[in-house]
Amino acid sequence: MKSEKFYLKSEVYFEPLLNNWYAWPYLLPPVTGARHIVNTHRRIMQSFVKNYKLHIVASKESVLTGGEFLNCTEDQVSDIQELIDELDNKCGDLIELSDAVKHLDELLYNHTSGESIEYLYAEVPDPLKGCVELFMDMEHRPSYRIIEPLMYKSSYYKPTLQSLSFGLLSKVGERPFVLSTPRLPDENHLQVKADFNAPIVDTIFRAREKPISSAEIDELLKDYEQSGGLFYRDLFTTEKPILNHVPVRQGxxxxxxxxxxxxxxxxxxxxxxxxxxxxxxxxxxxxxxxxxxxxxxxxxxxxxxxxxxxxxxxxxxxxxxxxxxxxxxxxxxxxxxxxxxxxxxxxxxxxxxxxxxxxxxxxxxxxxxxxxxxxxxxxxxxxxxxxxxxxxxxxxxxxxxxxxxxxxxxxxxxxxxxxxxxxxxxxxxxxxxxxxxxxxxxxxxxxxxxxxxxxxxxxxxxxxxxxxxxxxxxxxxxxxxxxxxxxxxxxxxxxxxxxxxxxxxxxxxxxxxxxxxxxxxxxxxxxxxxxx
Missing domain, CATH: 3.60.15.10 (Ribonuclease Z/Hydroxyacylglutathione hydrolase-like)
Structure with a gap:
């Protein structure tokens, strides 16, 4: 008997997460990521814990969608506090990196003479030492550039903070706004602790057009930590895609x-x-x-x-x-x-x-x-x-x-x-x-x-x-x-x-x-x- 083959469902939606937040381009580079994690994520979560009732009311107002209000419930206040504690405990170096940017800005802001700034290299904060070049513009104003390849080679680039989240449109109706709320495990999603370069990523998405067996599905995820109420097999179907690519013949x-x-x-x-x-x-x-x-x-x-x-x-x-x-x-x-x-x-x-x-x-x-x-x-x-x-x-x-x-x-x-x-x-x-x-x-x-x-x-x-x-x-x-x-x-x-x-x-x-x-x-x- 021929074994059944499974396709990734068309209704599956995917959210790449970094430190439980939706990953967008400014979160991945180490320095800009540190600034956003500290000055956006931690700040919004702290605001929610301090005044969750305001956030709950605001998140229900459609005109405020996109604002800095966590879309969480009163029951999740402790969960958000845990994320704050985890950030402080596990990402202390990113907090230091964010603070280093502020300190370096202050050093350069206070240099107003227009004279050489070479002496400032000794005062560059530790997280940025050896990873920045200081310079003056043509009007003698100091600035700096980050040597980005070095930052990606450093401990501040953390693929271990990356994870994958999968949901089904039939479960949620409409995808929730992605930028203002961290993703907590819930009954409508499957979260997989795997970084964006994990082999399963390409394999899962290739299954939209090239089906895989049930054994292959089980093998895919067996070594990864999973959370949430959605079962991984719920992401797949035996139904072939009805709509397929039509090649171009001319023009x-x-x-x-x-x-x-x-x-x-x-x-x-x-x-x-x-x-x-x-x-x-x-x-x-x-x-x-x-x-x-x-x-x-x-x-x-x-x-x-x-x-x-x-x-x-x-x-x-x-x-x-x-x-x-x-x-x-x-x-x-x-x-x-x-x-x-x-x-x-x-x-x-x-x-x-x-x-x-x-x-x-x-x-x-x-x-x-x-x-x-x-x-x-x-x-x-x-x-x-x-x-x-x-x-x-x-x-x-x-x-x-x-x-x-x-x-x-x-x-x-x-x-x-x-x-x-x-x-x-x-x-x-x-x-x-x-x-x-x-x-x-x-x-x-x-x-x-x-x-x-x-x-x-x-x-x-x-x-x-x-x-x-x-x-x-x-x-x-x-x-x-x-x-x-x-x-x-x-x-x-x-x-x-x-x-x-x-x-x-x-x-x-x-x-x-x-x-x-x-x-x-x-x-x-x-x-x-x-x-x-």
Whole structure:
């Protein structure tokens, strides 16, 4: 009798955890991770223990989703206190590393003479000794760079803090928001104490398309500590995926994968931009593209920038087994606010290529080009950001993600080189969060309210996006559905209402494109565009 084979269910969702918190790009680099663990995680947990009733009330208000309120119950106060105690006991060195950043900032802040700073090397706090270079800018202001490879080789990089969490959509209905609450074991989830490079990770996700036996499933997890009420066999089914990949025979096929993601395919190559794939409760749910519909091999994953909704570790780990190369923008080299995507993804066993502005990668009958990307980072000196130009079989596409356009001169210059686009895709997240939402934990001094409100994570509005369409002479325009797809609320937080400025500006932009005879559409959930 032939033994049954099992597939990973389409409704399984996965959360990579670090110290029980959802892992996003700024948690993995040791220095930025230490700052967030101490100044965000510990602070929020301490606030919950001190005033849990406020957190419980706030977490039930949908308008406060995304705020710094733990979504836990009164019964879990002691559990959260245990996490605080564990952090203090087991991660004391990370607390010291976070404090060292503050101390070093203070040393440099107090050096105002503009004279040599070599004497300060002796005063660098122990956790950072030998891992930083001190320097002066051209206006004689001191600063430093972190020698990031050394930090990844040090004891401060802790894969032992990593773990895996699995859930089923049928159990929870809607995925809970991921950024403000640590993951405690519960009846609806399975937590596995394994790091992100454990062999089981690729094996489990490969089972979405290549089934495994019950014996193989048992063998997979027998050596790993498990917690939670979900049984590991509940993650698997004998049902084959109903929706599968359809190969491209000719031309170029663009598939919108949701949020700001695209799959670009020809008969020779498959490329994904900023992939985030939604889990689906039903095997035949065709509203969103699922993992089973992706090609057997992904030749390139292109990442536009380090924000978690673009460099999404959750999805990247699920695609790792079939991905040949990840391409990321060039990094500044050791600044606190701009950790290296290349180094981070290399720790996760990806083959990573870093490219500079206008650098090209040759593909069959085409090329990939990294284009400069302005805005969306609160005026911080973030080098790790790029838009992507993909040309194949004579078809030209621009994927702008959250590109803003505060200086139209840039696109006038680019439009002279990259013109007559077949497709221009752009986000209209024109009212972003204050930049401190992502970078606040890295500051060592309080940021004034006026600065927070002024410097935001804004993308383009209509007035900024139209000149891009004109400069590139685009034939077709696509607007990402950022904030509109409910399946991504678990990391977006708030949903955009019809009267929100983001929606209004998108509508205005679509109308403006119509006025200049350029077809334009708002993408939503799943969309396929054939360029022949």
């Amino acid at each position: 170029v096929r663009l598939t919108y994968t949701g949020h700001a993601g695209f799959l670009i395919e020809t008969k020779d190559v498959s490329i994904m931009v900023d992939p985030i794939i939604a889990s689906r409760e039903y095997n035949d749910d065709d509203t969103m593209i699922g993992y089973s519909e992706l090609p057997e091999t992904i030749d390139y994953i292109l990442i536009t920038h380090t924000h978690m909704d673009h460099a999404n570790i959750e999805t990247l780990l699920q695609l790792r087994y079939k991905t040949k190369k990840v391409v990321v923008p060039k990094n500044n080299g050791g600044t606190l606010a701009d950790p290296s995507l290349r180094l981070m993804l290399q720790q996760l066993n990806f083959d990573v290529m870093e490219v500079d502005d206008l650098e090209e990668i040759e593909i069959p009958d085409g090329r990939i080009v990294s284009l400069p990307f302005l805005g969306e980072h609160g005026d911080l000196n973030i080098r790790s950001k790029t838009a992507w130009y993909v040309e194949a079989y004579g078809k030209k596409c621009f994927f702008g993600a959250d590109s803003s356009n505060p200086d139209g001169n840039l696109y006038e210059q680019l439009g002279k080189i990259f013109n007559n686009l077949d497709v221009l895709a752009i986000g209209m997240e024109c009212v972003g969060a204050p930049y401190t939402w992502a970078y606040g934990a890295l500051h060592t001094k309080k940021v004034p309210k006026a600065i927070k409100n002024s410097r935001r994570l804004d993308g383009s509005d209509c007035d900024q996006a139209v000149p891009m369409v004109e400069a590139f002479n685009a034939k077709h325009v696509c607007v990402y559905a950022i904030g509109l797809e409910k399946c991504f609320k678990y990391f977006n937080g708030l949903e955009h209402e019809e009267d929100s400025r983001q929606v209004q500006e998108s509508t205005k932009f679509l109308e403006a494109c119509k006025q200049i005879d350029v077809p334009a559409e708002m993408l939503f959930c799943k969309k396929t565009i054939h360029l022949k």
